Amino acid sequence: MSVIRVHDKSFDTYLSEETILKRVKEIAATISKDYEGRRPLFIAVLNGSFMFASDLFKQLTIEAELCFIKLASYKGMKSSGNVVTSIGLEDDLFGKDVIIVEDIVDTGKTLHNFLPKLIHQQPRSLRIAALLHKSEATEFPLELHYIGFDIPNKFVVGYGLDYDGLGRNLKEIYQLT
Ligand code: 5GP
Numbered sequence: 001m002s003v004i005r006v007h008d009k010s011f012d013t014y015l016s017e018e019t020i021l022k023r024v025k026e027i028a029a030t031i032s033k034d035y036e037g038r039r040p041l042f043i044a045v046l047n048g049s050f051m052f053a054s055d056l057f058k059q060l061t062i063e064a065e066l067c068f069i070k071l072a073s074y075k076g077m078k079s080s081g082n083v084v085t086s087i088g089l090e091d092d093l094f095g096k097d098v099i100i101v102e103d104i105v106d107t108g109k110t111l112h113n114f115l116p117k118l119i120h121q122q123p124r125s126l127r128i129a130a131l132l133h134k135s136e137a138t139e140f141p142l143e144l145h146y147i148g149f150d151i152p153n154k155f156v157v158g159y160g161l162d163y164d165g166l167g168r169n170l171k172e173i174y175q176l177t
């Protein structure tokens with residue numbers, strides 16, 4: 001196990017690059033099977049999900065579309081949960097099979113606030129793929145169709161996730177010591 005410093009905090013290795021990529025590949029295989037013959041639109045939530053979205057998208061064996069949107073601001077180490085903006089959603093979702101791609105679902109508030117906006121556009125179907133889920137932290141229950149890892153309620157960085165702007169480039173996921 002290696003310990004790293006990001007800003008003023010120490011983090012331990014939690015999920016290796018190999019473990020993450022293996023799981024992402026499994027999720028891509030499941031989604032490819034579930035959406036055989038369809039052409040889902042993946043809506044990846046920036047900033048944190050960019051690495052997960054990229055690795056997941058590469059592993060798909062079906063035709064699919066991808067767009068990125070920006071929703072919430074997350075300052076420091078506590079989820080504010082307030083959806084501040086939703087920039088970049090230009091596609092018309094009517095009749096589409098939509099899959100939201102999230103880095104992590106913590107309290108569930110971010111998606112809880114955002115989902116009605118999507119449902120309003122009447123997609124044919126709507127599912128959520130989250131790499132990480134802190135199920136112990138749930139305050140707004142959501143149906144998560146594809147989950148990478150259910151993790152303890154501890155702050156994590158790496159693989160797209162940051163701590164005050166840093167740590168997104170780490171290939172592994174690290175947990176606060
Ligand atoms: P929720 O609204 O579900 O409470 O929080 C979702 C958002 O909070 C995520 O998209 C992410 O930006 C942020 N978040 C929640 N937990 C963590 C964490 O452990 N590490 C980091 N870097 N971000 C987190």
